[in-house]
Amino acid sequence: xxxxxxxxxxxxxxxxxxxxxxxxxxxxxxxxxxxxxxxxxxxxxxxxxxxxxxxxxxxxxxxxxxxxxxxxxxxxxxxxxxxxxxxxxxxxxxxxxxxxxxxxxxxxxxxxxxxxxxxxxxxxxxxxxxxxxxxxxxxxxxxxxxxxxxxxxxxxxxxxxxxxxxxxxxxxxxxxxxxxxxxxxxxxxxxxxxxxxxxxxxxxxxxxxxxxxxxxxxxxxxxxxxxxxxxxxxxxxxxxxxxxxxxxxxxxxxxxxxxxxxxxxxxxxxxxxxxxxxxxxxxxxxxxxxxxxxxxxxxxxxxxxxxxxxxxxxxxxxxxxxxxxxxxxxxxxxxxxxxxxxxxxxxxxxxxxxxxxxxxxxxxxxxxxxxxxxxxxxxxxxxxxxxxxxxxxxxxxxxxxxxxxxxxxxxxxxxxxxxxxxxxxxxxxxxxxxxxxxxxxxxxxxxxxxxxxxxxxxxxxxxxxxxxxxxxxxxxxxxxxxxxxxxxxxxxxxxxxxxxxxxxxxxxxxxxxxxxxxxxxxxxxxxxxxxxxxxxxxxxxxxxxxxxxxxxxxxxxxxxxxxxxxxxxxxxxxxxxxxxxxxxxxxxxxxxxxxxxxxxxxxxxxxxxxxxxxxxxxxxxxxxxxxxxxx
Amino acid sequence: xxxxxxxxxxxxxxxxxxxxxxxxxxxxxxxxxxxxxxxxxxxxxxxxxxxxxxxxxxxxxxxxxxxxxxxxxxxxxxxxxxxxxxxxxxxxxxxxxxxxxxxxxxxxxxxxxxxxxxxxxxxxxxxxxxxxxxxxxxxxxxxxxxxxxxxxxxxxxxxxxxxxxxxxxxxxxxxxxxxxxxxxxxxxxxxxxxxxxxxxxxxxxxxxxxxxxxxxxxxxxxxxxxxxxxxxxxxxxxxxxxxxxxxxxxxxxxxxxxxxxxxxxxxxxxxxxxxxxxxxxxxxxxxxxxxxxxxxxxxxxxxxxxxxxxxxxxxxxxxxxxxxxxxxxxxxxxxxxxxxxxxxxxxxxxxxxxxxxxxxxxxxxxx
Numbered sequence: 001x002x003x004x005x006x007x008x009x010x011x012x013x014x015x016x017x018x019x020x021x022x023x024x025x026x027x028x029x030x031x032x033x034x035x036x037x038x039x040x041x042x043x044x045x046x047x048x049x050x051x052x053x054x055x056x057x058x059x060x061x062x063x064x065x066x067x068x069x070x071x072x073x074x075x076x077x078x079x080x081x082x083x084x085x086x087x088x089x090x091x092x093x094x095x096x097x098x099x100x101x102x103x104x105x106x107x108x109x110x111x112x113x114x115x116x117x118x119x120x121x122x123x124x125x126x127x128x129x130x131x132x133x134x135x136x137x138x139x140x141x142x143x144x145x146x147x148x149x150x151x152x153x154x155x156x157x158x159x160x161x162x163x164x165x166x167x168x169x170x171x172x173x174x175x176x177x178x179x180x181x182x183x184x185x186x187x188x189x190x191x192x193x194x195x196x197x198x199x200x201x202x203x204x205x206x207x208x209x210x211x212x213x214x215x216x217x218x219x220x221x222x223x224x225x226x227x228x229x230x231x232x233x234x235x236x237x238x239x240x241x242x243x244x245x246x247x248x249x250x251x252x253x254x255x256x257x258x259x260x261x262x263x264x265x266x267x268x269x270x271x272x273x274x275x276x277x278x279x280x281x282x283x284x285x286x287x288x289x290x291x292x293x294x295x296x297x298x299x300x301x302x303x304x305x306x307x308x309x310x311x312x313x314x315x316x317x318x319x320x321x322x323x324x325x326x327x328x329x330x331x332x333x334x335x336x337x338x339x340x341x342x343x344x345x346x347x348x349x350x351x352x353x354x355x356x357x358x359x360x361x362x363x364x365x366x367x368x369x370x371x372x373x374x375x376x377x378x379x380x381x382x383x384x385x386x387x388x389x390x391x392x393x394x395x396x397x398x399x400x401x402x403x404x405x406x407x408x409x410x411x412x413x414x415x416x417x418x419x420x421x422x423x424x425x426x427x428x429x430x431x432x433x434x435x436x437x438x439x440x441x442x443x444x445x446x447x448x449x450x451x452x453x454x455x456x457x458x459x460x461x462x463x464x465x466x467x468x469x470x471x472x473x474x475x476x477x478x479x480x481x482x483x484x485x486x487x488x489x490x491x492x493x494x495x496x497x498x499x500x501x502x503x504x505x506x507x508x509x510x511x512x513x514x515x516x517x518x519x520x521x522x523x524x525x526x527x528x529x530x531x532x533x534x535x536x537x538x539x540x541x542x543x544x545x546x547x548x549x550x551x552x553x554x555x556x557x558x559x560x561x562x563x564x565x566x567x568x569x570x571x572x573x574x575x576x577x578x579x580x581x582x583x584x585x586x587x588x589x590x591x592x593x594x595x596x597x598x599x600x601x602x603x604x605x606x607x608x609x610x611x612x613x614x615x616x617x618x619x620x621x622x623x624x625x626x627x628x629x630x631x
Numbered sequence: 632x633x634x635x636x637x638x639x640x641x642x643x644x645x646x647x648x649x650x651x652x653x654x655x656x657x658x659x660x661x662x663x664x665x666x667x668x669x670x671x672x673x674x675x676x677x678x679x680x681x682x683x684x685x686x687x688x689x690x691x692x693x694x695x696x697x698x699x700x701x702x703x704x705x706x707x708x709x710x711x712x713x714x715x716x717x718x719x720x721x722x723x724x725x726x727x728x729x730x731x732x733x734x735x736x737x738x739x740x741x742x743x744x745x746x747x748x749x750x751x752x753x754x755x756x757x758x759x760x761x762x763x764x765x766x767x768x769x770x771x772x773x774x775x776x777x778x779x780x781x782x783x784x785x786x787x788x789x790x791x792x793x794x795x796x797x798x799x800x801x802x803x804x805x806x807x808x809x810x811x812x813x814x815x816x817x818x819x820x821x822x823x824x825x826x827x828x829x830x831x832x833x834x835x836x837x838x839x840x841x842x843x844x845x846x847x848x849x850x851x852x853x854x855x856x857x858x859x860x861x862x863x864x865x866x867x868x869x870x871x872x873x874x875x876x877x878x879x880x881x882x883x884x885x886x887x888x889x890x891x892x893x894x895x896x897x898x899x900x901x902x903x904x905x906x907x908x909x910x911x912x913x914x915x916x917x918x919x920x921x922x923x924x925x926x927x928x929x930x931x932x933x934x935x936x937x938x939x940x941x942x943x944x945x946x947x948x949x950x951x952x953x954x955x956x957x958x959x960x961x962x963x964x965x966x967x968x969x970x971x972x973x974x975x976x977x978x979x980x981x982x983x984x985x986x987x988x989x990x991x992x993x994x995x996x997x998x
Contacts, residue, residue: 016809019809019938027915034949038956049866050866053867056885230884
């Protein structure tokens with residue numbers, strides 16, 4: 001390179017113009033490059049970007065449908081919705097939650113329990129949800145907040161539909177409750193491929209009918225296509241697909257009857273299941289104590305939750321479906337039927353009852369000292385003679401008993417339309433082998449069969465199983481699947497989807513045999529252990545008392561009054577009425593109620609009085625004093 | 632004393648005498664187009680933009696009056712003054728949005744880097760004119776220093792957009808002055824080789840912009856948002872566009888800075904490829920006219936100045952459209968004669984005025 005150049009103006013100008021031409025060429029090239037880029041974006045990739053622009057601008061806003069109502073067989077509303085204002089916080093948009101809540105507390109009433117509940121919701125919440133700090137704001141509170149809304153970014157008042165159970169804890173275990181959607185519910189939604197339909201839905205059935213019929217009750221979510229700006233604010237509505245409200249559930253349940261039952265229980269714990277024998281429709285499903293499902297709707301606060309869960313009375317346990325109890329003497333009619341059907345006994349065959357039965361060196365006692373004398377089948381049921389059934393069980397053997405009882409539904413879930421039902425324990429050789437680990441425990445001993453005959457031992461059945469079996473006797477041998485929902489009513493089309501009575505099986509029993517049992521059960525209420533409770537009844541009802549041992553007495557006489565309350569026996573009663581053409585069959589269990597005749601039978605009496613005669617009881621069912629009688 | 636007489640025709644002729652009608656006509660088309668788009672993007676700013684335009688046109692007319700020789704005298708003082716102001720900015724400048732670009736004079740705030748857009752080509756053109764007779768290697772090095780000193784100050788403010796414009800303005804002068812191709816090749820490859828080093832000199836946010844350009848979807852709601860949304864706006868415009876006032880990206884506020892640096896996204900969305908092509912054609916014609924003026928200019932100074940000013944228009948346009956359509960990183964360069972804002976408009980029309988003056992005086996000096 002030369003260090004210096006001497007310039008020739010002519011050459012210089014020429015060179016400058018060449019450079020200028022080069023620059024011009026480069027400009028054109030650059031513009032062509034831009035053009036190519038525009039062509040790529042606007043022609044070749046146009047569809048892609050057009051879609052993205054549309055996606056930007058259009059947001060689908062779900063409109064949550066009204067949840068279906070739950071009404072009883074007579075149209076009494078058990079679960080409904082109401083609209084209320086809630087004060088909601090978007091935690092993701094608020095830096096200091098505590099400070100904001102403190103400030104809000106100056107405008108609307110926020111109690112410590114609201115804060116606790118909010119904290120609980122926060123822990124469970126899905127991302128970016130807006131969570132209620134207060135629900136059911138008064139109009140005045142709404143007005144006060146709205147006036148100062150600018151101070152609270154990320155906080156807003158929203159109109160929401162709330163589930164309400166207008167009768168409080170009535171039938172709480174049948175209805176169940178809804179609560180805010182959690183991870184488990186999401187999994188269930190995914191499994192049902194209902195994600196789209198649950199966009200925007202905040203509540204989900206957690207237990208009972210609310211859970212079982214969640215997808216029927218929910219309805220079809222509507223959508224609003226709105227044009228939104230970059231800040232996510234809706235500018236205008238482009239299109240609207242209205243939501244379709246959820247279907248209503250019309251129950252077989254009779255709310256009045258349910259109320260009578262719950263009142264009859266008073267402060268006692270226990271369960272009652274009443275079934276319509278001709279359909280399997282459940283007339284009353286009671287587990288006492290209940291709880292107020294309204295507590296769960298907006299997210300239950302910690303105090304209430306702990307109170308419910310730590311209570312000795314275990315109000316959250318659905319005893320009717322999940323409590324497995326020895327049936328006690330209520331097992332005897334079924335044992336008697338087994339004896340007839342298997343040919344082990346005839347109705348007339350009698351035993352002489354000395355008041356005990358000895359087997360393998362062990363003495364099995366009868367409740368009545370000195371025994372019942374000569375006992376045939378009728379008398380064995382009416383007076384609840386234990387010895388008769390010790391001998392019978394021994395004659396039949398455990399597997400024959402199990403095989404018979406299985407047909408009546410004992411030991412298997414009944415298939416009621418509520419999730420999580422227990423199956424109880426139907427003891428048999430196979431069951432024991434399965435149940436225990438050690439070989440010596442796995443073996444069934446003949447001695448163990450004896451107490452099975454009177455409904456004790458390994459026997460454990462849920463009240464609904466007992467009610468189902470009782471209804472099968474009452475219906476003359478048809479075993480129905482118990483169900484709570486009569487029909488699902490689509491309120492848009494008016495279409496009713498009937499829950500058909502489902503005979504699980506027609507039992508191959510001789511009608512004459514069933515008649516024997518029914519007659520004996522009628523005898524129970526006229527001249528036997530149930531006679532006192534049913535004194536003066538204007539209808540004929542079959543029944544059977546029972547007592548389930550809680551506390552095992554090694555020999556000796558059981559005296560309920562001397563045993564601690566919680567160790568008292570459970571009282572049971574099964575019944576059907578009217579005897580000729582039963583319209584109701586039921587099983588009652590009173591936890592620690594002592595003898596069946598003492599506490600369970602009086603409840604059954606009040607229930608039947610109301611159901612058959614419309615007689616409303618004035619107070620809780622009476623508890624008779626302890627009687628030294630057979631049971 | 633001359634007697635005052637009402638002679639409108641003569642006044643008009645005196646008023647338009649230095650104006651190049653071709654350039655003015657092309658600019659009128661461009662400005663009209665810009666106002667049309669601005670009405671859609673930000674109608675509430677129309678009044679202000681009219682005032683900006685009026686001021687800019689006055690500046691243009693005044694500049695067109697000044698003969699190039701007079702401008703030469705201005706070159707050195709303007710350049711030195713500009714450098715002093717840049718130093719002042721570095722020492723006492725106001726910080727806004729993380730950058731120290733403004734100098735508060737008490738009654739107004741000025742942005743000295745803006746002055747450099749004109750002062751730089753003036754200075755270098757003057758410098759080459761002075762050494763016209765003989766250019767030694769040392770002269771090229773001095774020219775490079777003249778260029779790089781202010782550019783370094785501006786880049787450190789930081790103001791990437793302006794430093795690119797000032798750098799290219801100066802580079803165009805040096806290029807047109809005849810820097811040998813070998814040196815340019817050397818610079819080019821040397822530049823490529825030093826990219827890793829330059830990378831370490833960049834501010835974090837500047838590095839981020841480059842990374843964002845390479846992969847805007849990495850942070851679609853954050854740093855990539857601008858570039859993604861403007862690219863969507865351009866692409867969704869299609870061939871014919873969505874129609875004036877119908878750009879959804881624009882009107883639903885997905886386009887940031889839609890009246891200033893990103894106004895091209897608005898145009899592109901509403902008028903499509905057709906509108907873009909029309910704009911490219913207008914710019915090409917304006918640049919073509921400018922290069923023609925440069926080619927016919929009588930002195931080295933005016934040739935270099937006219938060429939550089941014209942190519943600066945190109946730089947503005949290319950960088951801005953490249954940025955909005957996602958092939959260049961986001962830098963603060965407005966679309967020339969198009970974006971809302973007075974400062975850029977005044978600077979650009981000052982350039983136009985100088986071009987017109989050079990055109991007007993092409994014969995006078997040669998004689």
